Amino acid sequence: MTAQPVASSRRDELLAIAAELFATKGFKNTTVRDIADSAGILSGSLYHHFDSKESMVDEILSTFQDELFGKYSEILAGSADPRAKLEAVVRVSFEAIDQHRNEVAIFQNEADYLGTFDRFAYLADRNQQSRDVWMTLLNEGVSSGALRKDLDIELVYRFIRDTVWVAVRWYRPGAKLSHHDIADQYLTILLDGITS
Amino acid sequence: MTAQPVASSRRDELLAIAAELFATKGFKNTTVRDIADSAGILSGSLYHHFDSKESMVDEILSTFQDELFGKYSEILAGSADPRAKLEAVVRVSFEAIDQHRNEVAIFQNEADYLGTFDRFAYLADRNQQSRDVWMTLLNEGVSSGALRKDLDIELVYRFIRDTVWVAVRWYRPGAKLSHHDIADQYLTILLDGITS
DNA sequence: TAGCCTACCAAGCAAGTGTTTGGTTTGTTA
DNA sequence: TAACAAACCAAACACTTGCTTGGTAGGCTA
Numbered sequence: 125m126t127a128q129p130v131a132s133s134r135r136d137e138l139l140a141i142a143a144e145l146f147a148t149k150g151f152k153n154t155t156v157r158d159i160a161d162s163a164g165i166l167s168g169s170l171y172h173h174f175d176s177k178e179s180m181v182d183e184i185l186s187t188f189q190d191e192l193f194g195k196y197s198e199i200l201a202g203s204a205d206p207r208a209k210l211e212a213v214v215r216v217s218f219e220a221i222d223q224h225r226n227e228v229a230i231f232q233n234e235a236d237y238l239g240t241f242d243r244f245a246y247l248a249d250r251n252q253q254s255r256d257v258w259m260t261l262l263n264e265g266v267s268s269g270a271l272r273k274d275l276d277i278e279l280v281y282r283f284i285r286d287t288v289w290v291a292v293r294w295y296r297p298g299a300k301l302s303h304h305d306i307a308d309q310y311l312t313i314l315l316d317g318i319t320s
Numbered sequence: 321m322t323a324q325p326v327a328s329s330r331r332d333e334l335l336a337i338a339a340e341l342f343a344t345k346g347f348k349n350t351t352v353r354d355i356a357d358s359a360g361i362l363s364g365s366l367y368h369h370f371d372s373k374e375s376m377v378d379e380i381l382s383t384f385q386d387e388l389f390g391k392y393s394e395i396l397a398g399s400a401d402p403r404a405k406l407e408a409v410v411r412v413s414f415e416a417i418d419q420h421r422n423e424v425a426i427f428q429n430e431a432d433y434l435g436t437f438d439r440f441a442y443l444a445d446r447n448q449q450s451r452d453v454w455m456t457l458l459n460e461g462v463s464s465g466a467l468r469k470d471l472d473i474e475l476v477y478r479f480i481r482d483t484v485w486v487a488v489r490w491y492r493p494g495a496k497l498s499h500h501d502i503a504d505q506y507l508t509i510l511l512d513g514i515t516s
Numbered sequence: 517t518a519g520c521c522t523a524c525c526a527a528g529c530a531a532g533t534g535t536t537t538g539g540t541t542t543g544t545t546a
Numbered sequence: 547t548a549a550c551a552a553a554c555c556a557a558a559c560a561c562t563t564g565c566t567t568g569g570t571a572g573g574c575t576a
Contacts, residue, residue, distance in 0.1 A: 134523070150433055152348040156564060168565075169524050177564065233429065236489075237346055271514050276497065279505050280514060286486040287479060293432075294478055301472065309475050317513035318467050318476060330553070352534060364535075365554045373534065 135173050138163055140226075142180045147226035151181055151234050181230065182243065188227035189250050192220055196257050206264035207271075213257065214314075215307045217288045221295055222303035228292045258285060284314065331369050334359055336422075338376045343422035347377055347430050377426065378439065384423035385446050388416055392453050402460035403467075409453065410510075411503045413484045417491055418499035424488045454481060480510065 141162045145154040156177050160167040174180050199212045221228050235251070238244040258281045265271035291306065301309075337358045341350040352373050356363040370376050395408045417424050431447070434440040454477045461467035487502065497505075 150346075150348065152346065153433060155562080157562090165523085166525060168526080168528095168567090171565065172523060237349060275508065275514060276505055279497065279502065280509065282487075282490055283483060283506065283509060286489070287483045290482040290486045291478070293482065301475065306475065309471060310479065312471065313476065313479060313513070314509070315513045315515045317509070317511045318471060319511045351532080353532090361553085362555060364537090364556080364558095367535065368553060 138170065138173055139180065139184060143184050143226040143230065146181060146184070146234070147229035151230070151238070178243065181234070181238065184227055185231055185235075185238075185244075186246065188220075188224055188231070189246075191224075192216075193250065193253060196254070200257060200260070205270070206261055206268055210261045210265060211311055213261065214284070214288060214311055215304075218291065218303040218307040218310070221289070221292045222297055225292060225295070225297070228289065232289055232292060254285070255281065287314075334366065334369055335376060335380060339380050339422040339426065342377060342380070342430070343425035347426070347434070374439065377430070377434070380423055381427055381431075381434075381440075382442065384416075384420055384427070385442075387420075388412075389446065389449060392450070396453060396456070401466070402457055402464055406457045406461060407507055409457065410480070410484060410507055411500075414487065414499045414503040414506070417485070417488045418493055421488060421491070421493070424485065428485055428488060450481070451477065483510075 138159070142154070142159045145158055145162060149158070155167075156170055157167045159177075159180075160170055163170075174183075195216050196213065199209055199216065202209065202212075204212065231247075235244075235247050239247045239251075259277065262271065262277050262280055266273055266277065287310065291310075295303070295306065297303075334355070338350070338355045341354055341358060345354070351363075352366055353363045355373075355376075356366055359366075370379075391412050392409065395405055395412065398405065398408075400408065427443075431440075431443050435443045435447075455473065458467065458473050458476055462469055462473065483506070487506075491499070491502065493499075
């Protein structure tokens, strides 16, 4: 059973195969032999392209994170009002789920554990950076009067963060609702609630 | 480094130790030697109490699920209106996170993968059962006019389910906000939104 | 056509894994 | 005090794991 994802180089191809397996089965549950099998080669041959299994996740996660936080920065640097920026961050996140499903899933499932190793300390940094993005926007929203003042901001932050990213567990591209639709409905619930 | 959770029998004690490790490090990342070390015994001695490492998670998960779904059934069988029942299910769920943090975490992190094995087929059944609970309440809510009609019910269900359970990732008993507080704020956001 | 590079194979190793087996300790009960 | 069971030890086994090593096939280039 060999997979053939679209990728420029053989190296990228193997990374895509690994990402798919890591996302589906988990990092620890995926063996280098699993990856090699899916690629139609022997496990030892992977080491012509990569130093270790760990360096594969490393590259998958860091590449994705760099791209994502680049987009966050652009939004924050823009001139839109707090609420619009908040909406934009939500939409960019759902877009990431749509375009980088495996990477998001790996991050969601493995970051906590991998973060305990020195090599993946940057995951915690990015996490903090992400928190800063959201907290800044939420505090600005409350200050400007756009958001209600009776809620615990820290709690709202966690609520938004988790709800957005956990969607990767069920979202599949090409389904009835596009990631744009989902972002719309999610923002509606978040901003106005589900009561009539 | 030995742990000493409160438990009636040695068997329950060992299960609690295993649950803590499974929740923190993941099932696959936890070795039987890890469990034995935490309990202050040798790995082989675990097999006096359990058939296998798998049967440990099995027992942890099934016991927890039986208890949880018992509570769900009670609520559904009650005479409260849809909105009150919906609130009750949310509160019971946050209570479960408070009282059975490890079990919830294990379920959240491992159910998808474990569910691919015959032995854990009941996890998928419970999942379907849980969906029925929520969808019934949401549909009743829309019918009765309590909830808005312009949202995709299936989507609302997933959002609620995910946001409630994902709280296990950051919630710690004894923190500033109790699980009652969190349920309150969560229901406020869900029902009325965060805008002022 | 000689040299070189990319991608891979074939075979294996050392460490770690879940599990088994036979025996020992300790407390309780008849 | 003899018998018994629960809890555990000590040592090992078979297997899986990530990774290494030396070599090879085939295409490209000078």
